[in-house]
Amino acid sequence: MNLPKLKWTFKMKRVEDILIDDSVLYIFNLRVDELTDEKDVEGMQNFIATFDNFTPVFEDDFGEAKFLYMLGNAYSLLNVPQLKEWFSPDLNKVIIHFKKALNLLKKRNIDDISQITLESQISTNLGNYLSQQGRFMCAKKFWQRSISLNNQPIAHTAMYQSELYVAECLNNDESKAHYHYYLAYQSLLNRLELPNDSSLFNDSYLIFDDEQTNHFKKWFEEAFDENAFEQLYHHYDEENLTEADIEYLAWCNDNCLFIDELEIDELRCALYPDSLTLPTMTCKLNLTLSHHEELVYHANFDEIKSDFCYARHLIFTALNTENNEQSSFNSTFKKLDDMTYSIDNIKAQNLKSAFKILYSLFDKIAYFINHFYDLNEIEKDKKINFESLFKKLNSKNGWQPHQKLSESKNHFLHALFYILKDVRDIIGHESVSDWLNPELAKIYEIRNFIEHRSFKIIDSLYEDLVSANSVQQIEVNRLIKEKKQYSNECKALFPEIRQHKGTEKHQELVEQKNKLDKKIADIDNMLYEKEKRSKHTLMMTEKDFITQLMILAELIRNSIIYLAFSINYEEQNKPKNDEDFVWEREVPTK
Template sequence: MIELGVQQLNALAELADVLLLDGNRKHELIEFFKVHSETQFTFENDLCKGYFYYILGNCSSELYKYQNENWYSQDLINTVNLYQKSVYYLKKSNTERNLLSSGLTNLGNFLSSQGRCFCAQYYWDQAIEIDENPVAIIAKAQSLLFIGNYLYDDSHTRIHYFFANKLAREAMKNLDKLELEQKIPLQENGELYVFNKWFEQNYQNDDFKFVEEYKQKFKTKTEGRYLSWTAENKLFINDLNDVCIEEIVFQDVIGLPSILQKINTSLSFKETLVFHSSFDELRNEYAYARYLIFQASEIKEESSHFYNMTYSHTDDTLHAIDNLKTSHMKSAFRILYSIFDKISYFVVKYLDLPIGDHDISFNKIFGSNKNGIFKPRAELTESNNYFLHALFYILKEIERDSNSQEFFINHEKLRLAKIRNHLEHRSFRIVDDFFYRVNSELDFYNVVKYKELISRKKALDQSNSQNTKEYKDIEASILDKEKKAKYILEMPLSEFYESLMVLVKLVRNALLYLSLAVHFEENKRKGKEDKLVFNRVVPLKK
């Protein structure tokens, strides 16, 4: 097995750059990517591993582009996974911050190209925080213009334009840090150049002072802390929360646009608003799960509560934390995961997809896997709805996909599916961070004993001693060990909280994509309606 260090990876990166820049060497780039993704390597450290995935992510993003591939292409999903693995290991190493910034930027760019505009901003923001990466600044500015074009609230569109212009002006100060190709949006006739001139002719910065000056009234201090926490973590179902955390974003304002529908006198008033009512339910369940996470964040790890003081607790040396903090976190996880199936039901009914109610699930609405190959549903094959595609890509981040090649599997994302499986069907315990390390990393004695059993079993296999009592006893011990070792999924508190925050952001973004997907479809329907179609204004409670 070949070991790769920084020196070898630098040479690999130089060769990859040559192939990437020369449009006439695509066949060589394909072969380069194929060879290095199929060869097993070892790495000196996490930095080298992250660097390796970064190089291959760049190659894959050039070979497989959303504009040229089918929206359901596995190659698009693999590219995202390569970049996410790169970012994971570069963060773990925490030594090459500039390389990490580049990895975050490229990941954001590729997600954005798939229509995942809200997911992308999370990564650009990190890159900008690291080294004010001008490429990330430009990409975020362009994304804000894209989002502004698809919003159905003109006031929000103008605010997006305001922040896009701020980013464009910031990028223009760093022109000397950019490659020739990267400067194009900022040069004369470039997208951001033209936008900047138009914006500054029509608006003044003072026109947007209300964004910072707006103040929300809180009934209690806890409410104020909750709303501030939500904004800081960018968890409001509000497109503006991706560009600011001021009090003006302290609302889950994104809902559904009015929906065109045929006149049907058999429908009651509530039935004509069934999709809006469903979206309200989704927002409510999301908001409740989000509040549970906030409550858990304010409860101390060692706290106790009377709710589970009614029975004696087993002293199993696991050091699991069974209190209100972890119970809130587990409940939030369950609720958030269940929202994906409800989104699926919404999509099926809204698009009139021919799927029976009992067959609806998040991993079935887009298509099915046949012989290890994903086949899209016929009704969606030619869909050009970016935001519907974005929901599909989120599915690919949370499902346990047995068809993916091991090299491309994003183990960090599959952790969500593993948690959910154990939480719902097996046993899942959240453990104190320190004792988790003691139990898992420092338990040398039992690990050695297990390895001795495995080694002895192999020796008996080689001597054809399978019928001996010793062999049967060893085999029974190994099976007993494996059964009980795999029964419970143990996870340190900090790791579970990190996974929970990943999940809540995915659900939040999924609700935003769902809203914009409906808006996209409604815009397509306009002009096609007949005389028996009407557009109902959505009534709101006071």
């Protein structure tokens, strides 16, 4: 729809609260659309600045979600990843506003047409922004969510463009590149079946009557037979697998946990579904290197994959273990019954071990990158972890990007930095990790409690019993009230103590104050002990812990894929020297 030109002037005094209802949001959205269409960055900055003049309040969570979605779209114009430094804190703003909005809709939990439409729009735009950050794997699930909600046309276009881009990146694997072209073609056909209405969908010009799109469609249809894509991988022989093996592979596929950027159903039948590998690497001949040293990076990548696969299998095994199943490994002592209904058999240990292994892979990936890109001296290896990888070591000016990465154009490497911010907070950057399941303990906090403190997985059946602390809270409130009363009584004694100084009454008043001080100290000790012991152990229900564990597994799996793509990017962009003699060797496999 063509909107009339609007002249906007905001002159308002600072006030406490202003109600943002649907009519106000409609006007705000018109303004954002207008400024976006005109690419008016300064105008958008001024528009966003007006919200510093008041505190917006909303009729309900749905209204606030629409407001946050509007702001996320506004920040998208100001913070285009390709136009910003990859480490800019401003790039957090879009992600945070979209995730806040989605969280509000999740809490509302009403599947009416308005909520479905809004969630689909937010998920599409969040996916688009993640894709601009190089996070094509993370983006895919949001586009798929949009399509599942209401067959969002723009999400189909985004999938089409993403598959095209990934195909162009895979010059080292022609069969996979062709399959990505096939997926792009399928997404394009899906979009072509939906309305061509530029007033509703801003992607129409990219699909309908677009020369480049028409050229791709014609090229694909002439170059390929769709039937050729019915099977990409060699399939396993069912006779060589047990029923449990087949169930495990199906579970991995259903949860998108194979180390393969192709999330296709055929992977459940593939002989080698974790097929992603590093590309061949070009380097100068060095006769000092032994055979295994020449292959050290490929071997390290295999090790990372093996650790992930082991953790993945531990999760599957644990999910198929009953909470009350007896385990022999810790049957050698009598266990305490502390009424937490915690799971203490092999299931809990497998889940916690999987969590620790997965989290440790962040640091292994960091170590790999540090050596491959030659970021720091060998003497600094002990200082390298996922959190320190991207920053300048020993910087005295707060968080500063690593000098060898600050000008990097490798957006797959940047994608790993953004995953870091999903897991850990970075000084000087607004927290993104707060909005990765904000109602649950953060992933890095869980890891710290498992590794260094005390952690328990609680049987979800007894969640209400464990969390029921109303009696204790009543006692805490009583003590706080008593402490306040004793403190007031102490304050009231001060004038009398000064007034009766040098008299017998003075000593009596001092003793009275000392007794009050002791009562206050006793209450402080009890409250301190309560706080210390209540924070000693992190307890999570089995359901909540598995939720965070599966998110961690997804982040690690995507990180491994981004690592491989980042190496491939470097190999593709190495300067070519036609005068050099190149000796090609295949990477050997067992």
